[in-house]
Amino acid sequence: MAKEKQNDNLIGGVLAKEKAKQLLYKMILTRTFEENALEMFSMGKVHGTMHVSIGQEGIAAGAGPALTEGDYLLNTHRGHGHFLMWGGDLNRMMSEFLGKENGYCRGRGGSMHIADVESNNLGAQGIVAGNLPISVGVGLSIKMRKTDQVVLTLFGDGAANEGAFHESLNMAAIWNLPIIYLCENNQYAMSMAFEKAFRVEQISDRAKAYGIKGLTIDGNDVVAVYKAVQEAAKRARKGNGPTLIEAITYRYQGHSKSDRQLYRTRDEVKQWKQKDPIQRFAKLIGIKEKEMEQIEKKAEEEIAAAVEFAENSPEPEISTIMEGIYA
Amino acid sequence: MRELSYMEALREAIRQAMEKDERVFLIGEDIGVYGGAFGVSAGLLDQFGPERIIDTPISEAGIAGACVGAAVTGMRPIGEIQFSDFIVLAMEQIVMQGAKMRFMFGGKATVPFVIRLPGGSGTGAAAQHSESLENWFVHVPGLKVVMPSTPYDAKGLLLAAIEEENPVMFFEHKLLYKSKGHVPEEMYTIPIGKSNVVKEGRDLTVVATSIMVPRAVEAANALLEEGIDIEIIDPRTLKPLDDQPIIESVIKTGKVLIVHEAVKTGGFGGEISAVISESEAFDYLDAPIRRLAGLDMPIPYNRTLEYHAVPQVEDIIAEVRNLYQGKY
Numbered sequence: 001m002a003k004e005k006q007n008d009n010l011i012g013g014v015l016a017k018e019k020a021k022q023l024l025y026k027m028i029l030t031r032t033f034e035e036n037a038l039e040m041f042s043m044g045k046v047h048g049t050m051h052v053s054i055g056q057e058g059i060a061a062g063a064g065p066a067l068t069e070g071d072y073l074l075n076t077h078r079g080h081g082h083f084l085m086w087g088g089d090l091n092r093m094m095s096e097f098l099g100k101e102n103g104y105c106r107g108r109g110g111s112m113h114i115a116d117v118e119s120n121n122l123g124a125q126g127i128v129a130g131n132l133p134i135s136v137g138v139g140l141s142i143k144m145r146k147t148d149q150v151v152l153t154l155f156g157d158g159a160a161n162e163g164a165f166h167e168s169l170n171m172a173a174i175w176n177l178p179i180i181y182l183c184e185n186n187q188y189a190m191s192m193a194f195e196k197a198f199r200v201e202q203i204s205d206r207a208k209a210y211g212i213k214g215l216t217i218d219g220n221d222v223v224a225v226y227k228a229v230q231e232a233a234k235r236a237r238k239g240n241g242p243t244l245i246e247a248i249t250y251r252y253q254g255h256s257k258s259d260r261q262l263y264r265t266r267d268e269v270k271q272w273k274q275k276d277p278i279q280r281f282a283k284l285i286g287i288k289e290k291e292m293e294q295i296e297k298k299a300e301e302e303i304a305a306a307v308e309f310a311e312n313s314p315e316p317e318i319s320t321i322m323e324g325i326y327a
Numbered sequence: 328m329r330e331l332s333y334m335e336a337l338r339e340a341i342r343q344a345m346e347k348d349e350r351v352f353l354i355g356e357d358i359g360v361y362g363g364a365f366g367v368s369a370g371l372l373d374q375f376g377p378e379r380i381i382d383t384p385i386s387e388a389g390i391a392g393a394c395v396g397a398a399v400t401g402m403r404p405i406g407e408i409q410f411s412d413f414i415v416l417a418m419e420q421i422v423m424q425g426a427k428m429r430f431m432f433g434g435k436a437t438v439p440f441v442i443r444l445p446g447g448s449g450t451g452a453a454a455q456h457s458e459s460l461e462n463w464f465v466h467v468p469g470l471k472v473v474m475p476s477t478p479y480d481a482k483g484l485l486l487a488a489i490e491e492e493n494p495v496m497f498f499e500h501k502l503l504y505k506s507k508g509h510v511p512e513e514m515y516t517i518p519i520g521k522s523n524v525v526k527e528g529r530d531l532t533v534v535a536t537s538i539m540v541p542r543a544v545e546a547a548n549a550l551l552e553e554g555i556d557i558e559i560i561d562p563r564t565l566k567p568l569d570d571q572p573i574i575e576s577v578i579k580t581g582k583v584l585i586v587h588e589a590v591k592t593g594g595f596g597g598e599i600s601a602v603i604s605e606s607e608a609f610d611y612l613d614a615p616i617r618r619l620a621g622l623d624m625p626i627p628y629n630r631t632l633e634y635h636a637v638p639q640v641e642d643i644i645a646e647v648r649n650l651y652q653g654k655y
Contacts, residue, residue, distance in 0.1 A: 011594060042519025049340050060584070068589050072400070102434065103433070104432075105432050105433035105435070106433035107429040108430060108431060108432075108433050108434075109432060109433060113431040113432065115431070115432040115435070115436070116619060117399070117432060117435045117436045118435070119557060120400075122396075122400075122436075123428070123431070123432060123436075124398060126423075126426070127423050129505070130419060130420070130423055130424055131393065132392070133388050133392020133393065133395070133396070133424075134395050134396040134420070134424060135392075135396060135406070136389055136391045136392050136393045136396060136398075137392055137393040137394060137395055137396020137397035137399075137400070137402075138396040138397070138399075138400050140381070140393055140396070140397050140405065141396065141400040141401060141402045142355075142396040142400070142401075144352065144378065144379075144397075144402060145400075145401065145402075163388065164388050164389075164419070164420075165612070167384075167386035167388050167389035167392075168389060168392065170384060170386065170389075171383065171384065171393070174384070185486045257643075305504070323434055324429055324430045324432075324433055324435075325429065325430045325468050325469055325596075326469065326471075326492075327429060327437050327438075327439075327491050327492035327493050
């Protein structure tokens with residue numbers, strides 16, 4: 001608290017106001033991107049499925065800026081926000097979403113596998129917990145190359161019940177790997193409620209089983225996420241190993257496009273909307289309604305431009321269908 | 328001529344690759360002080376230390392994931408799965424991650440790792456330690472599948488696999504570890520995707536993999552005494568398959584027997600048979616294509632039953648004889 005008082009001009013004691021405004025904008029951009037994506041889906045402009053993170057934007061907004069260039073990201077299937085926070089280009093993202101040749105993955109991966117290896121963004125993930133063992137390899141690689149990079153590994157509450165979670169956390173722990181395990185506990189693994197799937201009160205309680213630091217934070221509080229990830233990164237860079245952070249949040253939309261949401265009540269969703277990460281962060285940094293409207297309008301315009309860019313982008317040539325399977 | 332065992336040849340390949348390239352490391356269960364369940368990595372810990380000869384907990388998915396993650400960030404990992412059977416515990420990381428990563432990311436990731444897999448029956452290890460699962464991986468785009476049958480091939484193919492830019496599933500046979508043969512001391516590679524005509528012959532083509540290659544060679548010597556001269560082809564790499572030498576051989580002999588240890592149904596023999604049927608060699612066949620393979624069953628514990636579950640030298644001799652004499 002004392003420290004925060006000394007930094008009165010910083011948001012939450014850690015974020016410069018300009019930076020905070022950028023983060024707010026990116027959160028709004030993420031939400032606008034996803035709302036537009038849902039709309040395009042219902043209009044039949046997109047085929048396949050997608051997983052939106054509406055309601056969970058606070059975690060990406062706090063985590064991304066807490067890390068530095070050169071760090072690695074292992075994302076989840078619900079990762080549009082993280083992709084943007086990692087510096088993702090909206091046009092190329094939208095192109096990937098529409099399956100276009102100039103998308104990040106040449107239209108071969110789509111929303112669920114979007115990656116940008118050049119910026120050490122090692123991709124979204126279609127297999128729950130599939131990225132957890134991979135992060136062990138990335139961590140080992142960092143250690144062997146003797147760099148001070150860290151890995152941000154994202155996953156949901158559902159992933160914490162996969163066997164891969166156990167193998168990965170244990171290996172990272174015994175080898176002191178520089179991995180930040182950031183669990184986005186959005187209360188449901190598809191329809192399976194957190195209370196039904198766990199006996200522990202918090203997922204971070206499991207950290208103790210691996211002998212590593214674990215903590216639970218409010219994932220809808222950007223500053224709390226920022227601080228926790230920054231602290232974990234510091235620990236990792238010092239060679240003090242992995243951290244398990246559980247960020248509590250909530251997804252407003254269904255798991256994917258096919259979800260009829262029979263497992264929860266409208267009232268519950270409404271309750272969580274009171275804790276909306278965007279509204280809270282806007283209030284924290286003193287953005288008034290009018291300015292908010294302007295920001296939202298700007299985001300709408302930027303998304304509309306990205307949609308136009310993507311719609312006018314070329315489809316992959318059928319003759320290239322077999323490309324990219326082998327090096 | 329310098330002779331090494333298949334196991335020593337593998338160890339020499341790992342050692343030389345690690346001496347040459349500091350990105351190469353070995354990771355697996357009991358590969359350090361213990362030296363590997365079959366002794367392949369004996370002595371490597373002393374030379375390279377625990378940072379590059381990495382003993383893991385019993386976590387096969389973790390081992391495979393470590394290989395994928397290290398490979399995509401610039402390293403060249405070699406993972407050892409203690410018995411190839413245990414790869415089932417790492418299937419997700421191999422099939423859903425390592426194999427597909429490059430494609431899913433639009434061809435922009437490179438994932439160069441090798442998974443070493445000691446397989447096969449004949450040691451009394453029963454049904455969960457004796458499988459031949461190579462063909463599962465042949466079915467996965469993005470992977471390459473290699474299966475050396477001699478010490479010379481073991482070294483050359485392993486060095487090639489380590490240099491390869493794609494994931495390679497490297498199937499070793501437990502019964503071959505002690506087999507000896509000529510192995511040059513210097514580093515050399517055998518190209519992945521190149522079949523080997525092990526023995527030339529005029530009467531009948533035998534396509535054999537792994538342990539079935541030395542068994543076919545033994546059978547060939549016995550058959551020569553009966554006046555049957557077989558040609559033996561070892562694909563060495565199952566994926567990508569170098570089919571041309573097989574097709575040319577069948578055009579020459581008109582008869583083909585495919586021999587492998589893995590169970591017949593869904594085995595690699597079906598693929599070779601299809602390749603021949605689809606090729607110009609089809610017109611030259613003067614007998615049905617035949618497969619001699621493991622029985623469609625788990626490997627039994629009992630020594631006699633185990634022996635009869637997979638093709639032996641006498642089975643190859645009998646099958647060649649039948650095919651040669653027009654019994655099919």
